[in-house]
Amino acid sequence: MTANPxxxxxxxxxxxRALDHRAIDTLGIGGFTLMQRAAAAAFASLRRHWPQARRVLVCCGPGNNGGDGYLIAAQARATxxxxxxxxLAAEARGDAARAREACLVAGVAPCPWREGAALPAADVLVDALYGTGLSRxxxxxxxxxxxxxxxxxxPVLAVDVPSGIDADTGRRPGVAVQADITTSFIAAKRGLYTGHAPSHTGVVELDELDLPEALWREQPVDAHLLAPATLPPRARDAHKGDNGHVLAVGGDHGTAGAIRLCGxxxxxxxxxxxxxxTRPEQLVALNSARPELMAHAVNGPQALEPLLGRASVLAVGPGLGQGAWGHALWLTALDSGKPLVLDADGLNLLAREPRRFEQPAVLTPHPGEAARLLGGSVTEVQADRFAAARALAARYGAVVVLKGAGSLIADPDGRLDVCPxxxxxxxxGGMGDLLTGIVAALLGQGCTPWExxxxxxGLHxxxxxxxxxxxxxxLMPSDLLAPLRRLLNGLPT
Structure with a gap:
């Protein structure tokens, strides 16, 4: 594979598609040449991952993705x-028809799919049914x-996209191929990294088909994959006051665990x-289990006010509840103007009483909470997670983490990163409470909300x-705490 610029x-x-057309129209690289390169890349991937394979079954659709498949079959036969x-049909057109003819010339006669028929024996199956165009x-x-x-x-090798997956959104509108390897071409399709897609792609590989770097220079990027990162080492004369004071607000009746995990x-x-x-009855458990947490009994806003004055960052929502106690603390915390991370019932209360944040804020909804914040349904959120995350960030004036497979981080300015x-x-249960505490701690150590x-x-x-x-x-949420510490310090896990 070529080096990814x-x-x-x-x-x-x-x-x-714009990149593809530019390669053809501006650089003068023919569509069939690109198809040949794609087939060569996919076949090389097949041989690399399954070196003992000697029998290949290729399933071809009528479009260019099927054309890739016909050429893979021809290369495999020649080898x-x-x-x-x-x-699916013998009605291929354009470059795909030319690829089908090459398959025939190589001595491989395609067989039409008959519903109910058995699949031929094979060591590896190549999925070349549908490419990036399928959204139904x-x-x-x-x-x-x-x-x-x-x-x-x-074992299944998917060509460009597992058939049945929407390459733009990660949605699975119907049944979809479950691949072990997906060899994608030219540029990384954002939908392969979030939603249903990660359950179908297996390992995603990208080949730029030997195209020159100039092809990408003028093409806007929609999003980025997160890169592994951590904080720099602390100064040798650092003290506790340099690293932020997080106030975690929550832990209603029966939910001491949530606020403990966050803290x-x-x-x-x-x-x-x-x-x-937290609630007074939570103090004994918190002090016994984790004495490093400074637990305070808070019955209402008046008791919360002095704690807010000493804090630099707030983590609001884990175990907060939506009753009178939780609502009063939520309102007081938000009105303080302190930088904050909002999760769980903190988000459910925000859905009931929307506001646009003036202070630095990070919201961490799962799809259900996101749907309530947007006034829609979970189905609508999951149909286009990119649009939902950006809409939330714009509406509330906050950085938004839309959790789930391939979590998305969106900024009000439109930036978006995807967690791989x-x-x-x-x-x-409890994983989100951990994330709330982690993000709040990083805010307290000088990171911007986006950072x-x-x-x-990424660390979570x-x-x-x-x-x-x-x-x-x-796997329990507390199992993450030891590797979290090692990762944050740049140590191997």
Whole structure:
């Protein structure tokens, strides 16, 4: 594969098409030449990942993605592989028709897909059914083929995009191929890194098809993948006052665990001081479990005011509740003008009483909370997570972390980053409380809201991946605290 000149850049489907057209129209590189390069890159990936394979089954659609598949089949046959091709239709046009003819010349006769038919025996299956243009559910006959592919037990290489995935949004409008490797071309499609897509792409590889760097220079970038990062070492004469005082507000009846996780994460993320404003009955448990947290009994706004005066950053929402106690503390905290991170019931209260933030603020909703904040549905949020995250940031004047597979970080100015780490084991109660404390601690150590959100999301997800080495099921939020500390200090995990 060629060296990626913009390794973190993510593009919309429309932007990738513009790059493709520029290569053809401006640089004079023919469409069929690009198709040949794509096929060569995909076949090289197949041989690299499955070096023992000798039988290849290629499933081709009628468009250019199918054209890539026909050429992969031709290359495989020329290399001595046993090759079978299943095609949706023999109606390929343009470069795809030329690729189909090359497949025939190589001695591989495509067979039409018959619903209900068995798949030929193979060592590896190549998915070249649909490319970036699909944004609707596959037709029933194609859906049946995709289901047969997924049930085959064969390793799958997806060409450019797993068929059935919307490459622009990560949405899965119907059934979709579950690939082990996705070899994508020219530029990284943003939808492959969020939503349903990570469950279908497997490992995503990118090949720029030997195109010159000049091709990308004038093309705007829609988003970026987060890069691993941490904070610089502390000065040798640092003291606790240099590293922020986080006040975590929450822990209504029965939810002491939420506010403890938030506070402990803030400590592990480097906050100099962490106070907790909570119900009186939570004090014994908090002081016994984590004496480093300065827990205070707070019955209402008057008791909260002096704590707000000493804090530099607020973490509001974990276990807060939406009753009178939680609402009063929420309102007092927001009116203080202090920089803050808002999560959980802090967001649910914001949905009931919207405001645009003047102070530095980070909101960390999951899709359900995002839907309430936007006045829509979870389905609408997940249909275009990029649009939802940007709409939230613009509406509330805050940096927004839209959590989920491929968490998104959006700034009111339109910037957006995508987190490439994290795992299903992190789908457990309390993970969001950790993130709230981490981001608040980073704010307290001098990060801007954008920096704190990006760094915090990355550290949180990478710590989750480190903890999941012992298995994803059974992963607890507190398991992230040890690797979090190591990552924040630039140590191996």
């Amino acid at each position: 913009y390794p973190r850049a993510l593009y919309t489907v429309e932007q990738v 001595g592989f046993a090759v079978e091709v299943i095609e 559910p596959p037709q029933p006959a194609v859906a049946a083929l995709i289901e047969r592919i997924n049930a085959s037990g064969l 402990e994460a803030a400590l592990r993320a480097g906050a100099g001081l962490v106070s907790v404003a 780490w994290g795992n299903p084991g992190m789908a457990a 704190a959100a990006c760094l915090g999301v 997800a990478r710590a989750g991946d480190a903890a999941a080495r012992e298995g994803e099921r059974g």
